Amino acid sequence: MDGSAATAGWLRRTWTRLNRPSARYSVLALGVVFFLAGIIFWGGFHTGLEMTNTLEFCTGCHEMRDTVYQEYKETIHYSNRTGVRAICSDCHVPREWGPKMIRKAQASLEVWGKLVGTIDTKEKFEARRMTLATHEWARMKASNSRECRNCHDFDAMSAELQKQTPYKKHMKAKEEGKTCIDCHKGIAHHLPKEYRDPDE
Amino acid sequence: MKTTPIRSLLSATVAASTLLAFAPTAQAVDAEAAQALARQNNCLKCHSVDKEKDAPSFKKVAAKYKGKADAEQKLIDHITSGNKVKFADGHEEEHKVIKTSPPKDMGQVKNLVQWILSQ
Numbered sequence: 001m002d003g004s005a006a007t008a009g010w011l012r013r014t015w016t017r018l019n020r021p022s023a024r025y026s027v028l029a030l031g032v033v034f035f036l037a038g039i040i041f042w043g044g045f046h047t048g049l050e051m052t053n054t055l056e057f058c059t060g061c062h063e064m065r066d067t068v069y070q071e072y073k074e075t076i077h078y079s080n081r082t083g084v085r086a087i088c089s090d091c092h093v094p095r096e097w098g099p100k101m102i103r104k105a106q107a108s109l110e111v112w113g114k115l116v117g118t119i120d121t122k123e124k125f126e127a128r129r130m131t132l133a134t135h136e137w138a139r140m141k142a143s144n145s146r147e148c149r150n151c152h153d154f155d156a157m158s159a160e161l162q163k164q165t166p167y168k169k170h171m172k173a174k175e176e177g178k179t180c181i182d183c184h185k186g187i188a189h190h191l192p193k194e195y196r197d198p199d200e
Numbered sequence: 201m202k203t204t205p206i207r208s209l210l211s212a213t214v215a216a217s218t219l220l221a222f223a224p225t226a227q228a229v230d231a232e233a234a235q236a237l238a239r240q241n242n243c244l245k246c247h248s249v250d251k252e253k254d255a256p257s258f259k260k261v262a263a264k265y266k267g268k269a270d271a272e273q274k275l276i277d278h279i280t281s282g283n284k285v286k287f288a289d290g291h292e293e294e295h296k297v298i299k300t301s302p303p304k305d306m307g308q309v310k311n312l313v314q315w316i317l318s319q
Contacts, residue, residue: 163293200244
């Protein structure tokens with residue numbers, strides 16, 4: 001008997017066993033086992049996913065650590081008066097499950113970029129900064145700056161506590177249906193050198 | 201000791217080089233770096249090079265300070281101290297403090313001020 005016939009035989013026997021109704025275990029026992037296995041699988045999956053949302057994971061590669069991470073450390077989203085910190089995933093990964101899964105699937109392309117060294121030097125990163133930033137700005141614009149709005153809200157802005165000029169600009173932006181990223185680009189990273197503000 | 205023509209020439213060259221090295225020279229303004237810093241700090245949300253917005257244009261600022269010896273220092277203080285500024289409607293608020301990368305790089309601030317004054 002050759003190898004392919006043996007493999008086919010094993011597959012057939014396994015399928016027959018799986019497909020056969022159990023004569024030994026009750027439906028309740030099988031249900032409990034299935035339920036517990038589901039909890040363990042889901043817990044493991046969720047824990048693994050959350051591990052990829054930590055600052056340590058995001059800055060684990062030199063592509064991020066030597067460039068955008070150094071810039072972010074100089075901004076208010078890293079260090080501020082009240083001690084509230086927004087890490088990479090707070091701005092770049094949706095909290096909601098569906099959009100988060102889509103974003104994580106897209107991020108697998110970034111793993112390919114890592115493997116082929118698309119931005120493995122500072123020079124390469126700078127050459128692609130505008131492209132990368134444009135993609136992220138487009139994503140934020142399409143979601144109405146959803147990740148910004150997890151913390152910031154036009155309606156929560158105080159006319160007494162916010163300076164008059166930015167308050168007026170914010171209320172005007174709200175009326176015009178603008179979204180955070182329309183005006184606030186490059187707040188946690190350097191702007192690409194090719195970028196020009198439409199207000200200039 | 202008798203001075204030869206070659207020795208004299210060498211001495212003159214050394215003296216000239218020393219003078220050049222320590223002479224105060226006008227540093228050329230890096231316009232691209234200045235504009236990048238202005239953009240990064242959202243200066244251009246309120247200022248423009250030649251248009252009036254919420255704040256005076258850089259051309260107007262340059263004209264105001266033209267010929268004044270303390271112009272550079274005054275503008276440096278203005279954008280690094282967060283002092284109060286008056287708006288057209290009469291209200292006052294603190295001017296934004298310029299942030300550089302690396303932080304507090306006065307060379308970058310000075311270059312920005314020199315670029316504004318050159319408009």
